[in-house]
Amino acid sequence: MKKLLICTMAFFATGQAMAQDITGSWMGTISVAGVNLHLVFNITKTVNGYSANFDSPDQKAFGIACSKATLKGDSLNIQIAAIGGGYKGLWDGKNDITGTYSQGGGSTPLNLKHITADEKAALGKDKIRSQTPKPPFGYYSQDVEYDNTDKSLHYGATFTRPNGDGKYPAVIIISGSGTQDRDGTIFGHKLYWVLADYLTKNGIAVLRVDDRGAGKSTLGDIKNATSLDFSHDVEASLNYLETRADVDKKHLGLIGHSEGGMIAPMVAARRKDVSFIVMWGASEVGGARINTEQNAYQLKKLGIDSVSVKAFADLNDDILALFALSGSVDALDAKITLVFDAWKKAQTPETHKALRTTDLNGPDVFKQYNSLYNLPWMRYFIIYDAKKDLAQVKCPVLAVNGTKDTQVDATANLGLIKEILTKNGNKNVEVRPLEGLNHLLQTATTGDVSEYEKIDETMAPSAMKIIADWIKIHTK
Numbered sequence: 001m002k003k004l005l006i007c008t009m010a011f012f013a014t015g016q017a018m019a020q021d022i023t024g025s026w027m028g029t030i031s032v033a034g035v036n037l038h039l040v041f042n043i044t045k046t047v048n049g050y051s052a053n054f055d056s057p058d059q060k061a062f063g064i065a066c067s068k069a070t071l072k073g074d075s076l077n078i079q080i081a082a083i084g085g086g087y088k089g090l091w092d093g094k095n096d097i098t099g100t101y102s103q104g105g106g107s108t109p110l111n112l113k114h115i116t117a118d119e120k121a122a123l124g125k126d127k128i129r130s131q132t133p134k135p136p137f138g139y140y141s142q143d144v145e146y147d148n149t150d151k152s153l154h155y156g157a158t159f160t161r162p163n164g165d166g167k168y169p170a171v172i173i174i175s176g177s178g179t180q181d182r183d184g185t186i187f188g189h190k191l192y193w194v195l196a197d198y199l200t201k202n203g204i205a206v207l208r209v210d211d212r213g214a215g216k217s218t219l220g221d222i223k224n225a226t227s228l229d230f231s232h233d234v235e236a237s238l239n240y241l242e243t244r245a246d247v248d249k250k251h252l253g254l255i256g257h258s259e260g261g262m263i264a265p266m267v268a269a270r271r272k273d274v275s276f277i278v279m280w281g282a283s284e285v286g287g288a289r290i291n292t293e294q295n296a297y298q299l300k301k302l303g304i305d306s307v308s309v310k311a312f313a314d315l316n317d318d319i320l321a322l323f324a325l326s327g328s329v330d331a332l333d334a335k336i337t338l339v340f341d342a343w344k345k346a347q348t349p350e351t352h353k354a355l356r357t358t359d360l361n362g363p364d365v366f367k368q369y370n371s372l373y374n375l376p377w378m379r380y381f382i383i384y385d386a387k388k389d390l391a392q393v394k395c396p397v398l399a400v401n402g403t404k405d406t407q408v409d410a411t412a413n414l415g416l417i418k419e420i421l422t423k424n425g426n427k428n429v430e431v432r433p434l435e436g437l438n439h440l441l442q443t444a445t446t447g448d449v450s451e452y453e454k455i456d457e458t459m460a461p462s463a464m465k466i467i468a469d470w471i472k473i474h475t476k
Contacts, residue, residue, distance in 0.1 A: 021045070022043055022050075022071055022076065022091055023043050023044055023045050023050075024042075024043060024114055024115075025040050025041070025042050025043075025114070025115050025116075025117070025119075025120045026040065026041045026042075026043065026097060026112035026113065026114055026115065027039070027040045027112060027113055027115045027119070027120070027123065028101075028110045028111050028112040028113065029110075030101060030108050030109075030110050031108070032449070035449055035450050035452070035453060037056060037058050037059070038056070038057050038058055038123055039054060039055070039056055039101065039110065040054060040055040040056075040057065040115070040120060040123065041053075041054045041066075041078060041087065041112065042054065042055070042063075043069060049069070049070060049071075050069040050070065050071055051066070051069055052066040052069035052078050053065050053066055054066060054078075054080070055120075055123075055124075057123040057124045058186070058187060059178065059179075059180075059185075059186060060124075060180070060181050060183075060185040060186070060214075061178070061179050061180075061214065062124070064080070064082070064179070064213070065080075065082065065219070066078050066079065066080050066086070067079045067080060067081040067082070071091070074090050074091050074092070074093065075088070075089075075090060075091075076088065076089045076090070076091055076097060076099070080103075081223055082222055082223045083103045083104060083375070084103065084104055084371045084372075084374055084375045084378075085101070085102035085103035085104060085107075085371070086101075086102060087099055087100070087101050087102075087110065088100055088102075089110075089111075089112065094114075095113055095114040096111065096112070096113055096114075097111065097112040097113075098111050099111065099112070104371060104372060104375060104378060106368075126185065126188045126190075127187065127188025128188065129188050129189055129190070129456060129458050130456050130457070130458075131194045131457065131458040131459065132188075132190050132193070132194065132458070133190070133193055133194065133197040137160075137197070137200075138163070138201065139160055139161065139162050139163055139200045139201065140160065140161050140162070140163055141158060141159070141160045142158070142159045142160075143156070143157070143158050143159075143216075144156075144157050144158070144159050144207075144240070145157070145216055146236070146237075146240040147236070148232070148233070148236040149236065149239070152220065153212065153217070153218055153220045153233070153236070154216070154217065154218045155209055155210065155216070155217045155218075155233070155236060155237065155240075156182070156209070156210045156215045156216020156217050157182055157207055157208060157209040157210065157216075157237065157240075158182055158193075158196075158207070158208055159205065159206070159207050159244075160196055160197075160200040160205065160206050161200060161205035161206075161246055161247075162200060162201075162203055162205075165246075166246070167245070167246060167247060167248040167249075168203065168204065168205040168246060168247060168248055169203075169204055169205065169248050169251035169252075169253070169471065169475035170204070170205035170206065170207065170241050170244075170247045170248070170251070170252055170253070171199065171204060171205070171206055171207070171252075171253040171254065171255050171278075171471065172206075172207045172208075172209065172234060172237045172238065172241070172252075172253075172254050172255070173192045173195065173196065173206065173207070173208045173209075173255050173256075173257070173260070174230075174234055174254060174255065174256040174257065174260030174261075174263050174264055175192070175209075175211055175257060175259075175260050176257045176258030176259050176260055176281075177258060177259040177381075179211050179212070179213050179214050179222075180210075180211050180214060181210055181211070181214045181215045182208040182209055182210045182214075182215055183208065184208075184257075186440075186452065187452055187453035188453075189440070189452070189458040190458065191257075191440060191458055191459060192208045192257075193208065194458045194459050194464075195255070195459060195464060195467070196208050198461075198464040198465075198468060199464075199467070199468055199471070202468040202472065203472065204468065204471055204472070204475070205246070205247060207237055207240070207241060209233070209237055211230075211233075212225065212230075212233065223376070224376045225376070225377060226376055226377050226379075226380035226381075227259060227262060227263055227266070227377070227380055227381060227384065228266070228380065228384075230259075230263055231263045231266040231267050234254065234263060234264075234267050235267060235270075235271065238252060238267070238271060238273065238274070242273070248475070249273070250275065251275050251276075251474075251475040252273055252274060252275055253274065253275055253276040253277060253278065253471065253474075253475075254267060254268065254274060254276075254277045254278070255277075255278040255280060255467070256277065256278070256279055256280060256282060257280045257281060258280070258281045258282065258283060258407070258408060258439065259283060259381075260280075260282075261279040261280050261281060261282025261283065261284070261399075262282055262283050262284060262384075262386050264277040264278075264279060264282070265277065265279070265386070265389045265390040265392075265393045266389045268392075268393045268395055269389040269390075269392035269393055274395055275395055275396075275474075275475070276395050276396040276397070276398075276471065276474050276475070277393065277395060277396075277397055277398075278397075278398045278399075278400070278467055278470070278471070279397065279398070279399040279400070279417060280400055280401075280441070280467075281400075281401050281402065281405055281407070281408045281413075281439050281441075282399060282401075282408070282413060282417065283386070283408050283413065284386045284387070284390060284413050284416050284417055284420075285386075285409070285412050285413055285416055286382075286384070286385065286386060286387075287320075287378075287380075287381035287382040287383070287384060288317065288320035288321065288323075288382050289317070289412075290381075290407075290408065291316065291320060291382065292313050292316045292317050292320070293313075293409060294407060295312070295313075295316060296309050296312060296313045297406055299312060299355075301448075304354050304355070305350075305354060307348075307350075307351060308350070308351045308354035308355050311343075311347055311351050311355065312355055314343070315339070315340070315343045318339050318343070319336055319339055319340070319365075319369055320369075320382050322335045322336065322339070323373055323379060323382045323383050324382075324383045326373070329366075329370045329373055329374065332369065332370070332373055333362070333366045333370070336362065336365055336366060336369060337362045340362055340365050341362070344357065344360075387416070387420055390417065390420050390421065391420050391421075391423070391424045392424070393421065393424070393426065394424075394425075394426055395426075395428075396428035396429070396474045397417070397421055397426065397428070397429045397430070398430050398432070398466075398467065398470045398471075399413075399414055399417045399418070399429075399430070399431045399432065400432045400433075400434055400441070400463065400466065400467065401413060401414050401432075401433055401434065402433075402434050402436070402437030402438045402439060402440075402441055402444070402447065402463075403433050403434065403435050403436065403437065404436060404437060404438050404444045404446065404447030405437070405438055405439040405447055406438070406439070406446075406447045406448055406449065407439040407449065408439060410433050411433070414431045414432075414433055417429075417431060418431045428474075430470065432466060434460070434462070434463055434466070437460055437463060438451065438452070440452060440458075440459065441459050441460050441463040441464075442455045442457050442458065442459065442460060443455070443457055443460050
């Protein structure tokens with residue numbers, strides 16, 4: 001969840017002949033949790049009609065494949081199977097398209113304007129943040145590439161270590177949800193690079209890796225990829241580190257952020273060569289609860305009363321629990337009908353008005369939850385029981401979470417991590433709520449996602465010191 005998934009709540013509160021060519025780049029802006037994000041659709045003409053890809057330059061995601069693009073009269077329809085959504089709009093025949101963007105069951109207005117190549121390039125330029133590392137770095141840095149075991153995936157990464165001969169303890173940084181480059185770039189913040197720079201200057205080697213489809217890493221079957229697949233990517237990176245003569249193979253660790261914090265225990269449960277893990281804003285309470293909490297938070301921001309928010313949360317919890325019990329969308333819909341009908345009868349007119357559910361029926365609800373169910377990553381995230389893998393982790397664990405994190409609740413997740421690891425007999429566990437920090441571990445005022453861009457600090461030095469000091473103690 002570090003990366004801003006372009007998503008909305010499951011529901012609630014939310015031709016003529018053309019004189020010019022529609023090919024080229026089209027840019028618009030959507031608001032996600034109070035943050036304005038630019039989207040750029042790049043349309044090209046082919047022998048069979050049109051094709052397209054799109055960019056989210058604020059998230060440093062470029063060339064994301066669109067599965068289909070059609071233009072009939074003035075109606076543009078772009079389908080993006082990988083996100084379970086797309087874009088539909090009406091073109092004025094010149095420089096404007098008026099339409100709607102959809103993803104993962106939610107939709108939002110998105111109007112596009114034709115932009116030049118120079119304007120598109122300007123969108124991709126980073127803001128310069130004060131903590132972004134600048135040369136000379138004072139340590140060894142190497143861009144590397146390697147494959148997984150069966151050569152089906154290729155990865156690009158940067159390896160850093162202190163100068164000089166010797167073998168160094170090493171960590172892999174595992175990114176949060178969404179396609180990210182090796183630096184974890186968001187709103188000009190080079191989150192993972194800033195942390196890697198600090199750790200390397202403190203004697204720890206770091207491998208930070210492009211996610212599938214970002215930078216030098218190949219895309220693979222991203223449409224069907226889940227957190228389990230991403231955990232295998234981490235194993236490929238572990239295998240690579242073990243080929244290096246400058247790495248201390250007895251001290252290999254993982255730092256997982258958000259979804260990455262959930263993935264780190266998955267790997268550590270399988271691989272005994274993982275000697276420690278750092279769980280950073282880890283979503284251990286489960287995807288269903290995370291989904292409900294994040295959507296409830298957005299409803300509160302919209303001014304919805306607490307009773308109605310609780311009613312939404314109860315319904316969302318009950319429906320998401322059906323995912324694990326349903327082998328198909330048809331089976332899911334049959335179960336949703338019973339749950340939703342009972343829920344609807346139990347609500348007051350005031351709650352129906354607040355949530356705009358007075359006229360909703362079963363099929364309306366099906367559309368929203370089917371779109372989540374049909375996304376393999378989301379379905380896995382909702383169903384996966386993170387507690388089972390965490391209970392198998394025997395290596396030392398540091399869990400950190402900002403107390404102002406509005407994406408992953410610090411109290412619930414840190415409490416669960418401590419409870420599970422204590423029960424499994426792991427005696428080397430440290431749980432640290434970090435006062436006043438958000439999900440990125442920035443010093444925050446509200447912790448809301450909308451603050452990420454406004455804060456110049458990329459990561460609080462106090463948080464990096466806690467992580468570095470703990471790793472040094474456990475790699476002596």
